[in-house]
Amino acid sequence: xxxxxxxxxxxxxxxxxxxxxxxxxxxxxxxxxxxxxxxxxxxxxxxxxxxxxxxxxxxxxxxxxxxxxxxxxxxxxxxxxxxxxxxxxxxxxxxxxxxxxxxxxxxxxxxxxxx
Amino acid sequence: xxxxxxxxxxxxxxxxxxxxxxxxxxxxxxxxxxxxxxxxxxxxxxxxxxxxxxxxxxxxxxxxxxxxxxxxxxxxxxxxxxxxxxxxxxxxxxxxxxxxxxxxxxxxx
Numbered sequence: 001x002x003x004x005x006x007x008x009x010x011x012x013x014x015x016x017x018x019x020x021x022x023x024x025x026x027x028x029x030x031x032x033x034x035x036x037x038x039x040x041x042x043x044x045x046x047x048x049x050x051x052x053x054x055x056x057x058x059x060x061x062x063x064x065x066x067x068x069x070x071x072x073x074x075x076x077x078x079x080x081x082x083x084x085x086x087x088x089x090x091x092x093x094x095x096x097x098x099x100x101x102x103x104x105x106x107x108x109x110x111x112x113x114x115x
Numbered sequence: 116x117x118x119x120x121x122x123x124x125x126x127x128x129x130x131x132x133x134x135x136x137x138x139x140x141x142x143x144x145x146x147x148x149x150x151x152x153x154x155x156x157x158x159x160x161x162x163x164x165x166x167x168x169x170x171x172x173x174x175x176x177x178x179x180x181x182x183x184x185x186x187x188x189x190x191x192x193x194x195x196x197x198x199x200x201x202x203x204x205x206x207x208x209x210x211x212x213x214x215x216x217x218x219x220x221x222x223x224x
Binding site: 037044046047055057061095097099101103107 | 153155163215217
């Protein structure tokens with residue numbers, strides 16, 4: 001069964017950092033595309049980052065560019081989202097999403113940025 | 116950045132057929148945008164119904180189908196059920212950048 005599990009969310013002060021983990025099972029992350037998405041409760045979905053599994057190019061939404069860094073550890077079959085210089089408006093549920101036939105969603109991890 | 120547009124809300128009668136659409140500010144939506152359709156019910160994580168225009172997952176009910184229609188991506192629901200009441204989001208790729216539509220709230224009444 002293809003499964004993604006996010007972890008690492010929590011409460012952090014503005015300007016702080018968090019690292020989110022997306023652990024994959026049932027498929028090999030390496031060579032496959034991966035997307036991070038976030039959602040403010042009651043609002044729509046926002047694309048924030050994408051790793052092209054073929055070219056290894058990583059792209060970011062303007063709202064997080066320069067502050068967030070996406071990476072992966074093939075040995076752990078996991079992807080990461082390092083979030084620095086966090087702002088109030090980064091408060092949301094964060095999801096990782098596979099691609100194509102592996103486009104399953106995790107349950108999400110909540111991030112709250114507040115003083 | 117491109118803007119992806121969806122109907123804000125749509126109502127369908129039980130057993131009826133409805134088509135939700137997904138347009139792009141840059142022009143016609145094509146298979147090169149790899150259209151996705153996601154369903155989200157209150158309090159739940161989204162789930163993927165359709166990927167790459169018209170491909171279904173094992174969990175996608177047969178009554179859902181994806182296509183390209185009149186320059187847009189389309190999600191057609193044939194034989195709506197009460198449990199289909201949810202928010203539906205389309206997602207398009209522009210190269211390696213992604214953009215979500217604002218979502219369509221589907222009511223089955």
